[in-house]
Amino acid sequence: MPEHPTRRFDPDRRDRLVDVTLDVIAEHGLAGLTSRRIAAAADVPLGSVTYHFDGLADLVRAAFARHAGTMAEVFRAHFAGVSDRASMLEAATDFVLEGHRASPREWTVAYELYLAALRDPALREVTEAWMGSSRETLQRVLEPDLARALDGVMEGLTMHAILTTAPPSREQTRAVLARVLEVTP
Numbered sequence: 725m726p727e728h729p730t731r732r733f734d735p736d737r738r739d740r741l742v743d744v745t746l747d748v749i750a751e752h753g754l755a756g757l758t759s760r761r762i763a764a765a766a767d768v769p770l771g772s773v774t775y776h777f778d779g780l781a782d783l784v785r786a787a788f789a790r791h792a793g794t795m796a797e798v799f800r801a802h803f804a805g806v807s808d809r810a811s812m813l814e815a816a817t818d819f820v821l822e823g824h825r826a827s828p829r830e831w832t833v834a835y836e837l838y839l840a841a842l843r844d845p846a847l848r849e850v851t852e853a854w855m856g857s858s859r860e861t862l863q864r865v866l867e868p869d870l871a872r873a874l875d876g877v878m879e880g881l882t883m884h885a886i887l888t889t890a891p892p893s894r895e896q897t898r899a900v901l902a903r904v905l906e907v908t909p
Contacts, residue, residue: 738776740766745787750829754836757784785846788837792854795834800861812865813907816878817898821891823882831886870905877904 744766748757759773759780766772777783802819806812841847855875862871881900885891902908 737766737768737772741768741773741776741783742787742790745783746791746833747829749784749787749836750832753832754784754840781844781846784840785850788833788840788847788850789853791830791833791837792850795830796854796857796861799858803861803864806865808865809905809907812862812874813898813902813905816874816901816905817894820878820881820885820897820901821894823885866905874901874904877901 741762745757745762748761748765752761757780759770762783763770763773773780773783777786799819803812803815806815837847837851841851858875859868859871862874866874877900881892881897885897
């Protein structure tokens with residue numbers, strides 16, 4: 725019988741810790757996030773958190789960066805077929821109206837990131853990269869200032885659609901975005 729228990733071969737442990745951290749944030753909020761909760765949810769020893777990351781803040785940053793990257797890919801894919809302002813208007817309207825269909829987990833994590841980034845400059849780098857990616861996607865068709873404006877208006881409209889019991893109609897949403905894009909609705 726060996727003197728030490730055999731270690732479990734687990735090459736994906738680091739990635740699993742990142743994914744599980746997002747689940748724990750979605751369930752308990754950043755305020756309820758602990759290394760113990762993460763380790764328990766990932767079914768790994770507590771020491772794995774500090775073995776793979778330079779503390780909880782490092783793990784949180786990795787988790788939020790993964791979430792932002794995933795959401796940026798969704799955004800890029802949604803706008804891939806846009807070729808002019810008219811098609812941008814339709815895609816932007818769809819994105820805002822479909823945004824509230826994202827999972828509650830995705831929105832919870834996103835808003836936890838936004839709130840945390842207000843207090844933590846390291847997380848602001850994550851949000852800035854995410855916003856930069858969105859603007860870059862929109863700039864395939866729009867000039868930089870207009871891409872920034874559209875991105876901000878879309879973000880606000882999406883937040884309003886998610887947080888209300890009566891989301892705006894397609895016509896209302898489209899009219900606002902048409903004004904930003906200077907396109908006849």
